[in-house]
Amino acid sequence: MRRLAALFLVPALMVGAAACGGDSGDKNPSPTSSSTKPARFVPVSTTGAVTANPAFGQAPDIKIPDVPAPAGLQVQVLTEGTGPAVTGVDNVKINYEGVAYSTKKVFDGTFETNQPAEFYLEGLIKGWSQGLTGKKIGSRVLMNIPAELGYGAAGQGDDIKSNETLVFVVDLISSTPGYATGKAMPQNPDLPTVQTDGAKVVNLTFPAGKNPPATLVSQVLIEGGGNPVAPTDQVTQQQVQWVWGGQMLGSSWGGLGPQAVALGGESTIMKAVTEGLAGKKVGSRVMLVIPPDRGFGATGSPTNNIPANATLVLVVDIVAAGPATGTGS
DSSP: OOOOOGGGGGGGHHHHHHHHHHHTTSSSSSSSSTTTOOOOOOOOOSSSOOOOOSTTOOOOOBBBBBBBBOOOOOOEEEEOOOSSOTTTTEEEEEEEEEETTTTTTTHHHHHHHHOOOEEGGSSHHHHHHHHHHTTTTTEEEEEEEEEGTTTGGGOOOTTBBBTEEEEEEEEEEEEEEEOOOOOOOOOTTOOOOOEEETEEEEEEEEETTTTOOOOOOOEEEEOSSBBOOOOTEEEEEEEEEEEEEEEEEESTTTTTTTEEEEOOOOOHHHHHEEEEEEOOOOTEEEEEEEEEGGTTTTTTGGGTTTTOOOOEEEEEEEEEEESSOOOOO
16 A cells, blocks of 8 residues: 555645546556566467356466457356455455456466455456456456456556457455445534445535634544554545535545555644544544644645645545554655
């Protein structure tokens, strides 16, 4: 996971810009590149269709026929697991292998090293998020992903050509929620109302005719059942940012997913965030309303669309917390 300390600095929109980006090559389905490894190619399928070993945990044994790639997203559950169904806003732990259809070249995977990867599902190419959402943990899934749901005309590196169809075998090992999982709490009518799409925070509506609070507010919207956050913890979180009464500044929900940030920094806004999150339980959703004197003050941050004397509203889902590996800023 990438640290999100920059979210609380002047470049407050770094996360939002990445999350709102397109579905091109910036969304990589794999954490490593196989370009430095000896090339490996899969055998030809004689059945006229892509085939693979159905046994969970074993080598995928993908075979690809010498016929044109099928149109559209093709998803086949080779072995169905018995665990919970995966959602798009989960972090998933997987083993996988990826092959370029036209060349039959393996471009990435984890089976050979037996070092599973972990991803925020909605942050991947659309073929992955569409193909794996709803599949059960313990399943082995075979996917043929067309270019429009993969890397499109741009391709990706040397191994994934322009308009390439991708073939993946994925073993779904486990998943953890990338969102608040606790109990909904009574809300303050003088504060903004959170709008959601399933578990995902998508918008805020502000109370008509209400001025923002003059002091820091930390409102628990959903109370989790985990341990309380310590003021020196590193917190893994989903976060959405607004200016009170104005526009959304940034969101982790659309691509980056839960990010880790160390609390306890020395900047004015990090002090406010630390104060607002300390003591809140893991699994909670918390709204922080940060007045100008605890945020960017009379100067604001024009380059990040934060006006002078802006009150900021952050909605934070505390996914995990533990001892920090560094300090905030």
